[in-house]
Structure formats: structure tokens, C-alpha cells
Amino acid sequence: MRYAQRIGRLPVFGRKVRLAAAMLVAATVAACGGGEDDGAEASAPKAPATIPTLTQDPLTLSFIWFEWPPAQALEAFANAEYKKQRPNVTIKVNTVPNANWHDAMFTQFAARKTDFDIAILDSQHIGEAVTNGNILDITDFVKQNIDVKAYNPYLLAAYGQFPQAETGQRDENASLYGLPLLGDTWTMIYRKDLIGDKPPQTWDEMISVAEKCQADNPGVSGLAFHQANGSDAAAVTYNTVNGVYGGNLWNSKDRKIDGVLNDQAGQEAMDVLVNKMKPLTAKGSGNWFIDEVNAAVAQGKACIAFQWIAASGGLLDPKQSTLGTSREQILDKLGFATLPSQKTNLVPLGGMGMHISAYAAEANQAEALNFLKWFEQADIQKKWAAAGGVPSRTDALQSPEFLNAQPFNKVYADSVPRMRDMWNVPEYARLVDIENTNVNAALNGAKSPKDALDDIAKEQQKVLDSSGRKGGGGL
Amino acid sequence: MSDPVAPPAPGRSRRVSDRWLAVGFISPAMLLLLSMSVFPLLWALYLSFTDYSATRGGPARWIGFGNYTAVLTSSQVHQRALTTLIYVVGAVALQTVLGFTIAYLISRRTHGRGLLTTLFLVPMMLSPVVVGLFWRFMLDAQFGVVNSMLGSLGLGQVEWLTQRRTALLSLVVVDTWQWTPFIMLIALAGLTAVPKYLYEAASIDRASEWFRFRTITLPLVWPLLLIAVLFRAIEAFRLFDLVYILTSGGPGVSTETLSFHVYKVAFLGFNTGTASAYGILMVLVVIILTQLYLRYLNKLKED
Structure with a gap:
């Protein structure tokens, strides 16, 4: 009897569940339908040419x-x-x-x-x-x-x-x-007390000076620069070397990256970065970004470093530095210079x-x-x-x-x-992630420099070419 | 004088009032569940069949199983799935062995058991972001305390977070440090629930320590332990926070887990449709594996 009652109630319950599910699906579709209107206007709205009346309220x-x-x-x-x-x-x-x-x-x-x-x-x-x-x-x-x-x-x-x-x-x-x-932009920070007052003028000279400084000063690494795979850290580093060695990030007119980024100049830049510069950095510095480079400079652990100017102020703070007890003492040891040039004089x-x-x-x-x-x-x-x-x-x-x-x-x-500058396109976030992860992989031995550069070029090209693709965007 | 025992006031039928009462009690939870879980899930399911992008806006064009095919055939996804699998197996196995061992040792103590248990639970109570941050400092190759200790023992520096193998190992170690107490707690509950008379009977029969463990302790704790393993495996499968803080998925993409990859797909290019399909597939994988696991557990119980 109890069994029969349960059986008898099931359809009622089932109908309710189906009704609730149908309402949910309807609500979902309605909500999604509402979303379709959002994008009808996909260009930036205009600001007035003159400033409107300003409020006097807080x-x-x-x-x-x-x-x-x-x-x-x-x-x-x-x-x-x-x-x-x-x-x-x-x-x-x-x-x-x-x-x-x-x-x-x-x-x-x-x-x-x-x-x-x-x-x-x-x-x-x-x-x-x-x-x-x-x-x-x-x-x-x-x-x-x-x-x-x-x-x-x-x-x-x-x-x-x-x-x-x-x-x-x-x-x-x-x-x-x-x-x-x-x-x-980037500044080159150099230890005047270790390499002299005159900063290196070319990229090759900078590398050889850093090499000698590292050899002469145990415990101090020749170079410190951004290598992390977050933000745009490793990407800016490669782009800088790429520019200095005469490479191009892309051909903006025909949106071409493959064959441009990984041309001979691009490969030379990657080779310089991974095989000549990386061996002069501190062990385990493969995830360094702004703070870590500043810490290495402030603790006297790097002969030459590259840093964003806007992030360099803390280096002159005696409370954060072991290089001196006053700003003047620190400045006796630290010099700031424009980046060395090589085939070009481009800076980021x-x-x-x-x-x-x-x-x-x-x-x-x-x-x-x-x-x-x-x-x-x-x-x-x-x-x-x-x-x-x-x-x-x-x-x-x-x-x-x-x-x-x-x-x-x-x-x-x-x-x-x-x-x-880099590419200013809607796909920027993906392009920079591809470059960051691959340059970081090359710097940390997870990929060969050539493979990393070819992968960057191919994957970035795929992103630029995928606008008409049906499904799987972002992969 | 009024009657001290007044008859119940006439009202609506008891059946109706009970029903409304039930609805009243259940509806807040149901509304919360529907609005915060079921509706977003259904919406994500719908979006997974479209090319919708949250930032680009525009109509959500129906593209059938395009996103699902792309996710399932993507070599990038396969690579992250393998990384996730290695991580889940490594972390959960280590946590199970350590957690059970600690619980077994604690259960044998008569004094200070409560204090010890509380102390062991501390890591579990911390936010994963906080745990990630201080382990990041501790594992730093140049300035970290771990390499400093290794150096004082005459051992060389290890690049914990910037080499492929050590980076994944570091994630396993940190996750194990934080979540071993969870396994320990469940195992301890199981161990304390084993009837003492079984051990007494075994002692009378002069059973060895190992025999008692193998034939009494383990079989009785095993089902509970497996449930703990299930919870931990599900948690580990969707690992995001530790990867984000400790390695950012690096070096390269070698420690990118599936969840971290979904995040990138969803927020770097705002490919909402693809990310939804990716997320739905991850949920399906968990559901299917959990079902298989629960069946095994039920079979174990029946046996």
C-alpha cells in the first residue's frame, strides 16, 4: 500500500521538478537574451568637448x-x-x-x-x-x-x-x-664602485663588463633583470633585447608575427638573452620582477640591473639599502644610465x-x-x-x-x-601571456631559446588570426 | 475567571499551515541555492555552447559543441591535465600516508592528545594565499630560509620555484603541509571509533602489533579514510590559489593546472564561452570520478 502511494505521488513531484527546471531554463535564457543587448554598442562613447557643470557636493x-x-x-x-x-x-x-x-x-x-x-x-x-x-x-x-x-x-x-x-x-x-x-622606461643601474663611473655604451660591452664584475666579486651576480612569467615581466625583457638587436615584434600593417618576431635578429636577441645574459644572473632568479631586482640591488648583490624608472625610487632609501647609510653614500655606489645600444638604440x-x-x-x-x-x-x-x-x-x-x-x-x-611600445590591440593580454610564459620557460631551461621563440611567434599569430574562429577562443 | 486551558483557536487546516511553514523554512536556502549555484551553473552551461565574451559583449552566437571539441582536442589542455593528475596523485598520496601516520601515533597517546591535535590543525586554518606567500618567501632561492638551512648543512642551493621538477614538487609539499591535518583529523575520528574490545580480544590471543593493525585498525578506518581522500582529491583537482601565488604556473607553463588554465582562458582574453565549456567539462570529470569512487566505497561497505 505504501509502495502504491509512493508510486502515485511520483508523477506530481516529477511535474513540479520539471516545472521548476523549465522556469530556471526560461530564466536563464531570458537573462542571456538580455545580455545580447549589451553588446549592440561596441565602440567607446564620446566625452563632451567642454567640461559640464561640476557638482559642489562632496x-x-x-x-x-x-x-x-x-x-x-x-x-x-x-x-x-x-x-x-x-x-x-x-x-x-x-x-x-x-x-x-x-x-x-x-x-x-x-x-x-x-x-x-x-x-x-x-x-x-x-x-x-x-x-x-x-x-x-x-x-x-x-x-x-x-x-x-x-x-x-x-x-x-x-x-x-x-x-x-x-x-x-x-x-x-x-x-x-x-x-x-x-x-x-627602463634605466640601467650600475655599481660605480665595482665597474667604474662610466656606464657601458653597447649591449655587448655591458655583458662583458657584467661578466668581469661577477668574476671579480664573488657573491655578486653580473646582472639582475625581470624574468617572471606574471604581468609583462619576461616579455618586456625579451622585447628590449629584441629591439636593441634590431628585431621587430610584428608587422602591424598586415598583422604578421610569425616570420617577423622569429627572424634572424629575433633569434640573435633570444640567444643573447638566454645564453649570454641569463648565466650572469643569480641562481633562482627566474621568477624575479620589480621587487626582487630592487632587493638584489639594494643588498649589493648585482653589478648591473635593469629596472623601470618609476620603481627605482626606493633604491635610494637608506632604510631599504645596505649600500650606505645616507642617500649620498648610496649614490656614490649606484649610477643610473640610459640603456646601452647595439644595432639600434630602442628602449621600452x-x-x-x-x-x-x-x-x-x-x-x-x-x-x-x-x-x-x-x-x-x-x-x-x-x-x-x-x-x-x-x-x-x-x-x-x-x-x-x-x-x-x-x-x-x-x-x-x-x-x-x-x-x-608593444602591440596595442584587443588581444594584448593573450599575446603578452604567450610571450611571458615562453620567455620564462627559455630563461629557466624548460624550453630551448629557438623553440621558445618559434612557439611565441606561432601562438601569437594564431591569436591574431583567430577572430573568425568558431569555438575554442582562448586556447 | 478565564479557563486556564483554552481550546486551540480555529484556523486553517493543520496540513496547509505545516506546508507553508515548511516552505517558509526551506525557501531562503532554496532561493540562495538557486540564485548562487543552480542559475550560474545553467547560465554557464548555456554560454558553453556559444562564442560569448563578457567584455566584448555582442550577441552570444550558438556554436553547438565547438567549444567542447576545442577543449577536448587542445594539446594545451592535455598538458595541463597531465600536470594536474601528477599533482593530485602526488599530493593526495603523500597527505594520506602522513595524515594517517600522525593520526595513528596521536591515537596511541593518552596524554596531550587534544593539544597535539589542535597544533597539527593550525596549517589547515590558514588562508591558502597566506600560506602561498610565506612559502614563496621561504622557498626563495636567494633569500629564503629553506636554502639558508640547506647552506648551513653544507648543501647547495636549490631553485625550488624556477625549475620544472622542483616547482611541481614544491606545490605538492606546500599543499601537503597545509592539508595533511585534514586527513589526520578524519583518520583520528576513525581510529578513536574502533571498539577497544577488539584490541583486548586480540591481546588475549597474543596477536602482534602488526597483525592488530592489519586486521582490526586498517579495515575499520579504511572507508572513512577513503572519504577523506575523495574530498582531498576533489580539492586538489581544482587547485588554483597556491599555483597563482607560488609559481604563476611557471617555469613556462609547467605548473599550470587545469583551474589555472581556465582562469587564463576566462580572464586574459575573456573567452567566456570557451571557459564555460572548460569549467563544465571539469565538473563532469569530478562527478564521474566521484560516482565511480562512491560505488567502490558502497561495495566496500557491503563486503
């Missing part, structure tokens, strides 16, 4: 960046200076670990809602953000409010233009999506621009435009330089406020005409 203007000293410098500087003009505004620079930087911004962009008003994007992120309509097109605003002639054209293009500019140029007909915040373009979130509230977007206009003024740029920032306006770059602020600032000013 407002917090939020930035997103990664955790490093310039982030704190920006927040302190902006709150001290911008408040003089806009006392009701508080600047908040939210930071995330460097490795999460891209994801932290783009997952919020994906949600079409951001807790930041200004995204500090790497130059190579612009393509992805513009194509997805995540940041404002500020071309008209720039025409009306910014003195573009005050800038080196390539710097203005690198931090704001899309499609990407040719190296060293700016396309005046292209749209702008951001303005420079912090310029950057670093730094970031400010880009306004398309999903920020209107009042915040207006305030962000006002901030951009304020920040790019000549006197503010000089103050930013004095506060530890690296400006992009030519007058600020050549000002005593900038050149005298830090011993490596002249390196930056001298490097500006030599800069080259």
Missing part, C-alpha cells in the same frame, strides 16, 4: 592602479594640489597587486559597472578597452582643452591613441582615449595614462575631465615631477624641477626619443 574621484610607490605619490599629490581648486573633491587611488591589475579593471568593465572613475591603463590595454566600449573617447575634449603641441607626439599617442601609432609618431586623425599620467616604453570609465556616474565623469585638464597644465606637471612623478609634457620634462628631483630623471628625458 565627491570622491576614484582611480584604479596597481600597488607601487607612484600610486601613493599620486593620491598624496592630487589631494594636496587638486583640493586647492576643488575643495569638495577627494581623490582615492585604489590599488591591487600588479598581477591582478588587468583583471581587476576588465572584470568590472565586463560587469558594465565600475567602482572607479579613472582607470590607469597600461598603453597596451587601450585597444581592449576601446573595442569593448569601456572608456570614453576624449578626442573632442582634448582638442578644446589640451595643448597637444606641448607634448612629444609619441608620448601623447602611446597613452591615448587607438589604433596604435607607428613607433615614434602620432596620427593626428586618430581618436584619443586617454592622457598621460606617468611616463616610464612604460608608464600609463588616465582613462575615464564609461560606466562612472555623470558627475564623476565631469569631474574626471576637469581633473585631466588640471593635471595636464604646465605648472601642475612640474609640481607632479617635483612630487616624484614622471610627467609627459616636454616643458616639464626639461624643467629643473624634474631633472633635479631624482638622479634617474635625466635618463627618462634622454630616453623619450628612443622609445618603442
Whole structure:
């Protein structure tokens, strides 16, 4: 009897389950259908040419960046200076670990809602953000409010233009999506007390000097540079050597990487990096990035190191260094120079621009435009330089406020005409990951240099060619 | 004066009120489950048949099993599957042996058992990110305490995190350090539940220590231990945090696990459709293996 009752109830229960499942599926499909509308507009919305009326209510203007000293410098500087003009505004620079930087911004962009008003994007992120309509097109605003002639054209293009500019140029007909915040490039840091006051002038000379220094000073490695497979660490290292040895990352016109990156110059660069430079680094340095290189220099464990200028300030802090008990003592031992040249004199373009979130509230977007206009003024740029920032306006770059602020600032000013950037395309995140992992594999003996370079070229080409592919994108 | 024992107030039928009461109690949990687990799972299932990208937006075009075929035939996925398999087998086997041994030794103590158990459980209570970070410092080839200790013993430096074999071994060791206590705890529960009279009877029969272990302890603890192994294997299969912090999948991609690879597919290029298919396939693998395992457990119980 009980069995019969159970049997009798099953269909009712089954119907309910089916009904619930059908409702869930319907809700899912409806939700997905809603998602289809999201992408109907896939280009960047335009910012007004003139700044709208600003609010007088208290407002917090939020930035997103990664955790490093310039982030704190920006927040302190902006709150001290911008408040003089806009006392009701508080600047908040939210930071995330460097490795999460891209994801932290783009997952919020994906949600079409951001807790930041200004995204500090790497130059190579612009393509992805513009194509997805995540940041404002500020071309008209720039025409009306910014003195573009005050800038080196390539710097203005690198931090704001899309499609990407040719190296060293700016396309005046292209749209702008951001303005420079912090310029950057690599500096060569060398131990004056170990290799002399005069820095090596060519890459080959640099390697032989490092080799001799390592042999003469047990416990000190010849070189220290970025090798990690996170962020863009190992990729920038290879790209730098590639540029110096006359290689190219790609042919941007026909989107060709295979056969370009791994040509003879590219292979020579990989050979130099893996077989000549890597043996001069400390054991186990295959996962080093900014902090580890700084630690090696500060502890006197490297003859020559390569580092981003914006991350070099801590090296002069006696509290963090074993090289001296004062800044002057440290500077007696450390020298900063532009990168040696070889077949070319190219250096990597670093730094970031400010880009306004398309999903920020209107009042915040207006305030962000006002901030951009304020920040790019000549006197503010000089103050930013004095506060530890690296400006992009030519007058600020050549000002005593900038050149005298830090011993490596002249390196930056001298490097500006030599800069080259990576690919600024929507596929950037995948391209850089492919390069990072393969260069890291070559540096740590997991792949031969030739295989690593060929794999980079093939896999990157596959990414660029896969736009029409059905399924499996990302593999 | 009022009647001290008032009759129940007339109301709706008891059956209806019980039913509403049940619905009232269950619905918050059900709503949470549906909105946080079932709905996202169904949506991911739907997206896995499309080329949808969370950042690019645009319509989610139906592409059938395209993503599934691509994931199943990808040499990149095969490589990560092998890495994950080696890691799961290595870590879980080591944790089982160590966890059971520690539990066995603790169970034989009469004094300080509680304190010892609590101390052993500390690693399990830490966040994997914190564990990853301090092990990263400890295993650093230049500045780490592990190489420093090896150096003081006259041994050479080991590149723990930057060589293919040692990097994977480091992941196994760190995971084992953190999760051996879990196995230990379950095994200890099993060991303390073994009836004492069995051991007493064995002692009267002058059974050796090894014989008692083999014929009493192990058979009675074994089913519980296997459940612990199942939980650990599922956890290890979806390892992400330790890889992210300790090696970032390197050198190269040699310590990239399946979960870490899914993360890259999902967030580096925002290939949401492919990542959804990849995730669904991982869930299927776990479900199928768990079912096989549970059948084995049931058979063991019946035997």
C-alpha cells in the first residue's frame, strides 16, 4: 500500500521538478537574451568637448592602479594640489597587486559597472578597452582643452591613441582615449664602485663588463633583470633585447608575427638573452620582477640591473639599502644610465595614462575631465615631477624641477626619443601571456631559446588570426 | 475567571499551515541555492555552447559543441591535465600516508592528545594565499630560509620555484603541509571509533602489533579514510590559489593546472564561452570520478 502511494505521488513531484527546471531554463535564457543587448554598442562613447557643470557636493574621484610607490605619490599629490581648486573633491587611488591589475579593471568593465572613475591603463590595454566600449573617447575634449603641441607626439599617442601609432609618431586623425599620467622606461643601474663611473655604451660591452664584475666579486651576480612569467615581466625583457638587436615584434600593417618576431635578429636577441645574459644572473632568479631586482640591488648583490624608472625610487632609501647609510653614500655606489645600444638604440616604453570609465556616474565623469585638464597644465606637471612623478609634457620634462628631483630623471628625458611600445590591440593580454610564459620557460631551461621563440611567434599569430574562429577562443 | 486551558483557536487546516511553514523554512536556502549555484551553473552551461565574451559583449552566437571539441582536442589542455593528475596523485598520496601516520601515533597517546591535535590543525586554518606567500618567501632561492638551512648543512642551493621538477614538487609539499591535518583529523575520528574490545580480544590471543593493525585498525578506518581522500582529491583537482601565488604556473607553463588554465582562458582574453565549456567539462570529470569512487566505497561497505 505504501509502495502504491509512493508510486502515485511520483508523477506530481516529477511535474513540479520539471516545472521548476523549465522556469530556471526560461530564466536563464531570458537573462542571456538580455545580455545580447549589451553588446549592440561596441565602440567607446564620446566625452563632451567642454567640461559640464561640476557638482559642489562632496565627491570622491576614484582611480584604479596597481600597488607601487607612484600610486601613493599620486593620491598624496592630487589631494594636496587638486583640493586647492576643488575643495569638495577627494581623490582615492585604489590599488591591487600588479598581477591582478588587468583583471581587476576588465572584470568590472565586463560587469558594465565600475567602482572607479579613472582607470590607469597600461598603453597596451587601450585597444581592449576601446573595442569593448569601456572608456570614453576624449578626442573632442582634448582638442578644446589640451595643448597637444606641448607634448612629444609619441608620448601623447602611446597613452591615448587607438589604433596604435607607428613607433615614434602620432596620427593626428586618430581618436584619443586617454592622457598621460606617468611616463616610464627602463634605466640601467650600475655599481660605480665595482665597474667604474662610466656606464657601458653597447649591449655587448655591458655583458662583458657584467661578466668581469661577477668574476671579480664573488657573491655578486653580473646582472639582475625581470624574468617572471606574471604581468609583462619576461616579455618586456625579451622585447628590449629584441629591439636593441634590431628585431621587430610584428608587422602591424598586415598583422604578421610569425616570420617577423622569429627572424634572424629575433633569434640573435633570444640567444643573447638566454645564453649570454641569463648565466650572469643569480641562481633562482627566474621568477624575479620589480621587487626582487630592487632587493638584489639594494643588498649589493648585482653589478648591473635593469629596472623601470618609476620603481627605482626606493633604491635610494637608506632604510631599504645596505649600500650606505645616507642617500649620498648610496649614490656614490649606484649610477643610473640610459640603456646601452647595439644595432639600434630602442628602449621600452612604460608608464600609463588616465582613462575615464564609461560606466562612472555623470558627475564623476565631469569631474574626471576637469581633473585631466588640471593635471595636464604646465605648472601642475612640474609640481607632479617635483612630487616624484614622471610627467609627459616636454616643458616639464626639461624643467629643473624634474631633472633635479631624482638622479634617474635625466635618463627618462634622454630616453623619450628612443622609445618603442608593444602591440596595442584587443588581444594584448593573450599575446603578452604567450610571450611571458615562453620567455620564462627559455630563461629557466624548460624550453630551448629557438623553440621558445618559434612557439611565441606561432601562438601569437594564431591569436591574431583567430577572430573568425568558431569555438575554442582562448586556447 | 478565564479557563486556564483554552481550546486551540480555529484556523486553517493543520496540513496547509505545516506546508507553508515548511516552505517558509526551506525557501531562503532554496532561493540562495538557486540564485548562487543552480542559475550560474545553467547560465554557464548555456554560454558553453556559444562564442560569448563578457567584455566584448555582442550577441552570444550558438556554436553547438565547438567549444567542447576545442577543449577536448587542445594539446594545451592535455598538458595541463597531465600536470594536474601528477599533482593530485602526488599530493593526495603523500597527505594520506602522513595524515594517517600522525593520526595513528596521536591515537596511541593518552596524554596531550587534544593539544597535539589542535597544533597539527593550525596549517589547515590558514588562508591558502597566506600560506602561498610565506612559502614563496621561504622557498626563495636567494633569500629564503629553506636554502639558508640547506647552506648551513653544507648543501647547495636549490631553485625550488624556477625549475620544472622542483616547482611541481614544491606545490605538492606546500599543499601537503597545509592539508595533511585534514586527513589526520578524519583518520583520528576513525581510529578513536574502533571498539577497544577488539584490541583486548586480540591481546588475549597474543596477536602482534602488526597483525592488530592489519586486521582490526586498517579495515575499520579504511572507508572513512577513503572519504577523506575523495574530498582531498576533489580539492586538489581544482587547485588554483597556491599555483597563482607560488609559481604563476611557471617555469613556462609547467605548473599550470587545469583551474589555472581556465582562469587564463576566462580572464586574459575573456573567452567566456570557451571557459564555460572548460569549467563544465571539469565538473563532469569530478562527478564521474566521484560516482565511480562512491560505488567502490558502497561495495566496500557491503563486503
